[in-house]
Amino acid sequence: MNLSTKLISRIFLGLLFSSTVLAAPDINAGKESASVCFNCHGAEGNSTNSNFPTLAGQKPAYLANQLRAFRDGQRDNAMMKNIASSLSNKDINNF
Numbered sequence: 861m862n863l864s865t866k867l868i869s870r871i872f873l874g875l876l877f878s879s880t881v882l883a884a885p886d887i888n889a890g891k892e893s894a895s896v897c898f899n900c901h902g903a904e905g906n907s908t909n910s911n912f913p914t915l916a917g918q919k920p921a922y923l924a925n926q927l928r929a930f931r932d933g934q935r936d937n938a939m940m941k942n943i944a945s946s947l948s949n950k951d952i953n954n955f
């Protein structure tokens with residue numbers, strides 16, 4: 861992935877995740893944390909692998925709820941539990 865694609869993806873996901881939240885999100889922090897998600901969920905959240913759901917276009921409130929559900933064990937998936945367990949509510953809101 862070249863640098864500009866990478867930057868565009870980060871900005872896109874930063875906006876995607878941050879536009880949801882009621883508490884003022886830290887967009888830069890959100891962009892930093894979202895970069896790890898691209899490894900599985902694809903650039904800009906557009907997955908090319910059917911094992912990983914596409915996140916792009918999903919409602920931000922839905923994404924935040926799913927992240928909390930993975931973290932708190934209401935939704936069971938080993939990979940996402942691993943990822944989400946290190947996220948605080950503030951981290952999730954920053955996405």
Ligand code: HEC
Binds near residue numbers: 897915940
């Ligand atoms: C190691 C690979 C991997 C990484 C890294 C990863 N995910 Fe996931 N994610 C998955 C898989 C696999 C699923 C599907 C889980 C299922 O089927 O229940 C998933 C599901 C999700 C869902 C639910 C989507 C839906 O349609 O219900 C959300 C939201 C999500 N991930 C967000 C994130 C975020 C945000 C990050 C970065 C902090 C991230 N993921 C990083 C593998 C990953």
